[in-house]
Every structure is written in structure tokens, then in C-alpha cells.
Amino acid sequence: MNATAGNADTEASAEATDAEDTEASAKTSPGVPAEGREEREELPRGGGRRPLAVRARPYLAPLVLYGVTKLVGLAVFAGLLESAGDFHGKPPRFGGGAHWWDVLATWDGWWYLQVAEYGYHPRLERLASGGLFTVQQNSVAYFPLFPEMIRLTSGITGLGLYGSAILVSVLASFVAAAGIFAVIRLLAGARAGTIAAGLWAVAPGAGVEWAVYSESLYVALAAWTCYCVMTRRWKTAGLLALLAGLNRPTSAALIGAVGLAALMTLLRRESRREHGVPGPLLAMVIAPLGLIAYVAWVGWATGEPMAYFTLQREGWAHYFDFGSYTFDVLANQAVGHHDYLFAFATSDLLSVQLVLALPFLVVLMLRRRPPLVLAAYTLATVVAVLGTQQMFGNTMRYLLPAFPLLLAPAAAMNRLKWPSLAVFFSTAALASGWYAHYVIFELGIP
DSSP: OHHHHHHHHHHHHHHHHHHHHHHHHHHHSTTSOSTTOOOSOOOOTTSSOOOHHHHHGGGHHHHHHHHHHHHHHHHHHHHHHHHHOGGGGSOTTTTOOSSGGGGGGSTHHHHHHHHHHHOOOOOOOBOSSOSSOOBOOOGGGSOSHHHHHHHHHHHHHOOOHHHHHHHHHHHHHHHHHHHHHHHHHHHHOHHHHHHHHHHHHTSTTGGGGGSSSSHHHHHHHHHHHHHHHHTTOHHHHHHHHHHHHTTOTTHHHHHHHHHHHHHHHHHOHHHHHHHOSHHHHHHHHHTTHHHHHHHHHHHHHHTOTTHHHHHHHHHSOOEEOTTHHHHHHHHHHHTTOOOSTTOOHHHHHHHHHHHHHHHHHHHHHHHTOOOHHHHHHHHHHHHHHHTEESOGGGHHHHTTTOGGGGHHHHHHHTTSOHHHHHHHHHHHHHHHIIIIIIHHHHSSOO
């Protein structure tokens, strides 16, 4: 009886402590929902920061879940490639190679390796064909951060460019998974954050996370940028957004979200008094510098100020068309036709299903009232993807950076017991080897 009473007192004391921690956290992280919110910097009683090992401990579970899930999907992908054997008959640049792992460095991966090895040769070479493409494709369409990291890693480790590229992508993917965990943990708790990291591993299009593609590096920068804004580390957020601008043109969504969040902070008197003016103002100024600098350099190097956009439109047929192409694809898919540009039956059908799920995912995310930076970043990313003419089958890949869409599913799945979650992730990991890897690399063009 006394033991029972003692346990009850202990549980009550623990609950009171948790309530106090939540209240303290609410004061240190304004604008972050109370549920699952954690303190920006928890200090030990003796003062000073906690040891790195202690601070890193919460990230172990999400990183293990992410890594194991990715390994299973990659193994299934390798098995499917070897079973079909189709990649043996394709050119090394266009989805083929001598070994299954060579496929991971094809298509865009080939371009990144070219930049890492030879650098850029800026030019706009007009074609006389008069067809869909009127400008010769050129490596300057690919932003420099990822290939520069490949070159740097190769110089440090002694690995070849391919091995260095895979190493950069894999390491960046774990940093991205950690960032996703950190963001979702602030909003819905550590367990939901772990689930979100696992969901990102099996998301449609996730096959490029461990390939010679820049998505993992970009999501790593985007997730930690959002985290820094949410925890009011403005200078760091601005620097990370600057780096993101050197990695992908789609960083415009992230840069805009950082700028909007900083502006709203400056416009609120209470926020200005609490967080000051220099931090948000500096983030607004430095966040777009990377993107602007690279696009300006391409214009200067080619002698045409708008060369980057010309190259994208006339060399790759990628440009913002306010959703006309997306609507065309959806209309064709609805009646079983493929009378549209860049048609790939299987990958397009999967992307249609994802597009149809987007309104539901967006509404569920907004119902949880996420911080402005997350809402703005996600909505801008979705609008950019759906409003641009590009290979529709790659919509799955283009939406990988919209990780805040995982908030509501992760929070809902947080109610499940671990055995149920284990069954889900085991099944999803196996299936992802097909829908997230094989479909993109072998049944479409990633």
C-alpha cells in the first residue's frame, strides 16, 4: 500500500515537473505550439551547456530508424535492378551502367559529376532545330554547392568523385533526418519527430536521397534553417538559407519564408523588444545572397543577364506556367491518355496520387497551426512545384523538401504502439525499393 502511494506521489511529481518544463519552454520559444515544445537550450544545474553526447542522445532513435529503413529500400532497389537487368542496356549517362549502383549517378547525377570534375563552361549555344529545345543544355543549370562539396570530399578522403558524391548525399541525408526530427519534436514531441524522420525515408521520390542528387543536402539546410527561425537563431538561419541558395533554385521558397518570418517579427512590437532588430534584419539581408549571386554570375559569365532562366526554359523546358502543365497532365490521366510532354505512365500515375493527396496534407498541417516559417515554406514549395512545367513524374522528388507536410501524419501515427509502427515501417521500407527508387530511376527520368 505504501509502495503504491509512493509510486503515485512520484508520478504526480514527474507530471508537475513536466508541466513546469513545458511552461518554461513556452516562454523561451514564442510562436511554437505548446504541444511537444522543448526548450532552446537546457542548462545543467551547475551552469554551462550540456555535454555533446547528452544533447545528441535524442537523435539516436530517429537516425537509426531512418538509416535502417533506407538500407532496406536500397537493397530492394538493387534486387529489382539486377532481376530486370534493363540498366545493362542503357547508356551510363541515361540510367545505365556496369553495376546496379552506377544507376545512382545517372541523369542529373552525371551533370553534377561533370561539374565536380571539370567545373563550369558558361555559354548559351543556340540550336537551329526549332523544336522543343532551342538552347544546348549546359552545366551551369546545376548550382555549385553540391558539386563543390563532392570535390572537397574527394580531396580530403581520397575517394573518387562517385564515392565522394554518395558519401556527401548519405551524410547530408542523416543531417536532414535529424533536422526534420528537431522541427517536428518542437511541435509534436520526440516520438512524432522520430516517426517523421522515418516517413521521410520512405516518402515517394526518396530514392534520390542516397544518390548523386542535391536533394538531401538541400533538405538538410532547409530543415535546420526552419529550426533556427523557430528557435530565434536568426543569424544562423540567414547563413543556412544563403547556402541553400547556392544549392538549388527552389531555395527561393525557403528564402522567402525566412524573410517573411523575420519581417513579421520586426513588425510586432513585443517581438522586437524580446528578440531585437539586428538578428531578423540580418537574416532578411543575407538569406537571398547565395541565390542572387549565382544567378547573377551565370548572367555575367554568359553575357546575357537572364541566361539562367533562358537555359532552364529553352534547354530543359522548365518554367513557371501557373499550373497549366499540371492541369494538362491531370486531365490526360483522368481519361487514360498520355498526350502531354514528358509522359511516363507509372511515375506519372504515382505523382497524380500524391498531387491529389496534397490538399488533404496541407489542410491537416495548417490545422496544427505551425509557425509562419513552416507554413510559408511549405505552401511556396507546393505552389512552385505544381505551377512549373517540368517532368511530372518527378513531382514525387520535387516535393521531398516539403517535409512539414509530415507533421500531421507523424502526429497521428504517434498514437500507435511500437509493434504497429514496426509493421508499418517494415512494409513501407520494402515497398519503397520499388515506388521510391525503381519507378523513378528505371520507369521514368529522375
